[in-house]
Amino acid sequence: MCSLNNWKSATSRSIAHGTAFLAEIKALELGMLHTLQLGYRTIICYSDCAGLVSVLNSGQDISSFWDRDILRRVLDLMASFDNCTVAHVAREKNNTADTLAREAAKSGSASQVWNVPPSFVSTSLFLDAS
Known part of the structure; x- marks a missing residue:
């Protein structure tokens, strides 16, 4: 989901409560x-x-992390891919993900799949691409 032209699909879900790390x-x-x-x-x-x-x-x-169970699940998921990379991105270039997360939190939605970019992410996509 890098730009409007490269959009494949996106998903979001409200997690209700938790830390930024957990989110x-x-x-x-x-x-x-x-x-x-x-x-x-x-x-x-x-x-x-x-x-x-x-x-x-x-x-x-x-083993000493509070979130070790979900960390283990994510590490196991990473291993299930032929190739999986997790990389850092500046917050200023993560607007689309942040917008989708904020919308899910605001609506309290269960999982939502976006096969085309929803209109409310247009500005975020532009900011991430610039």
């Missing part, structure tokens, strides 16, 4: 599950949470 983990999990359902075997995930990117790429022991 980022859950967003990665949701996105990876959606990508697998679409049949893709190669994925590049971007997160503006540098701490999460570091944990997922470092191979460090996560």
Whole structure:
């Protein structure tokens, strides 16, 4: 979902309550599950949470993390792809994901799939591409 011309699909869901770190983990999990359902075997995930990117790429022991169960699920999902990269992106270039997350939080929606970009992300797509 890099630009209007490259949009494949997106998904969002309200997580109700939790930390920003938990929201980022859950967003990665949701996105990876959606990508697998679409049949893709190669994925590049971007997160503006540098701490999460570091944990997922470092191979460090996560047994003492509060969110270790979902971290383990995400690590297992990463291993299920032929090629999976998790990379850091500046918050200023993560507007579309942030807009989708805010809309899900505002509406309290269960999982929503966007096969075409919803109109409310047009500005975000432009900002991310510039």
